[in-house]
Amino acid sequence: MPHLLRIDASISPESRTRAIADAFEDAWRARGPEWTVHVRDVVADPLPHLTSTALHWPERLRGDMQAPADHEALQQRVLTEIEAADVLLVGVPMYNFSLPSQLKSWLDLVHVPGLTAPSDGNPQPFAGKTAVLVTARGAVYDEESLALLDHAIPPVRIVLERGLGMHVSTIATNRTIAAMKPEFDAELAQVELDAALAAAREHATAFTP
Numbered sequence: 001m002p003h004l005l006r007i008d009a010s011i012s013p014e015s016r017t018r019a020i021a022d023a024f025e026d027a028w029r030a031r032g033p034e035w036t037v038h039v040r041d042v043v044a045d046p047l048p049h050l051t052s053t054a055l056h057w058p059e060r061l062r063g064d065m066q067a068p069a070d071h072e073a074l075q076q077r078v079l080t081e082i083e084a085a086d087v088l089l090v091g092v093p094m095y096n097f098s099l100p101s102q103l104k105s106w107l108d109l110v111h112v113p114g115l116t117a118p119s120d121g122n123p124q125p126f127a128g129k130t131a132v133l134v135t136a137r138g139a140v141y142d143e144e145s146l147a148l149l150d151h152a153i154p155p156v157r158i159v160l161e162r163g164l165g166m167h168v169s170t171i172a173t174n175r176t177i178a179a180m181k182p183e184f185d186a187e188l189a190q191v192e193l194d195a196a197l198a199a200a201r202e203h204a205t206a207f208t209p
């Protein structure tokens with residue numbers, strides 16, 4: 001059964017990342033009843049910040065470090081959700097050139113060297129899964145400034161791609177505050193959003209389990 005894990009992280013009622021993820025999810029579900037979806041909304045149901053370094057390591061590498069049992073159980077649930085998924089769809093709104101702190105808490109639970117990522121020769125259990133990152137940015141960036149200023153997508157990509165060994169692609173839309181700032185060009189903003197919606201539908205329709 002092809003299974004999608006969707007992570008939502010926008011605080012906005014008019015979220016573009018959620019709208020693009022909706023387009024992906026609708027196209028995914030339209031493929032048939034066996035195309036299932038699980039949603040983890042880290043805004044509606046926030047994950048706690050790490051309070052123990054133990055959660056960054058598997059038990060065999062923890063030494064004297066102790067993990068709080070309830071937080072460890074939550075981490076296990078988050079990892080089980082990834083294990084069950086063929087595709088991860090991760091909403092990554094840009095907040096202050098970075099990712100939402102709620103999403104960072106998810107990422108902090110997911111990146112466990114020696115368990116989910118290489119450390120002492122262990123395999124990458126989630127390697128080969130597909131991850132689609134959906135990002136939205138209020139302003140306009142050219143390629144050069146994006147490379148310098150975008151600290152939203154890179155940490156998510158590095159963890160999922162280099163750490164966990166997933167195949168990662170990105171769908172992006174910009175100028176999302178054009179309604180407030182006319183110089184950002186609302187017409188171009190709509191063109192970009194339409195292209196992102198179409199790309200999301202295409203990804204969901206083209207995915208081969």
Ligand SMILES: Cc1cc2nc3c(=O)[nH]c(=O)nc-3n(C[C@H](O)[C@H](O)[C@H](O)COP(=O)(O)O)c2cc1C
Binds near residue numbers: 010016098138
């Ligand atoms: C707290 C906050 C910080 C933001 N910081 C930036 C920023 O640094 N650069 C930018 O281009 N847009 C910024 N924006 C605008 C968002 O990136 C934009 O609204 C985007 O559409 C957010 O994704 P969403 O529509 O899924 O909520 C910020 C918005 C908020 C609420």
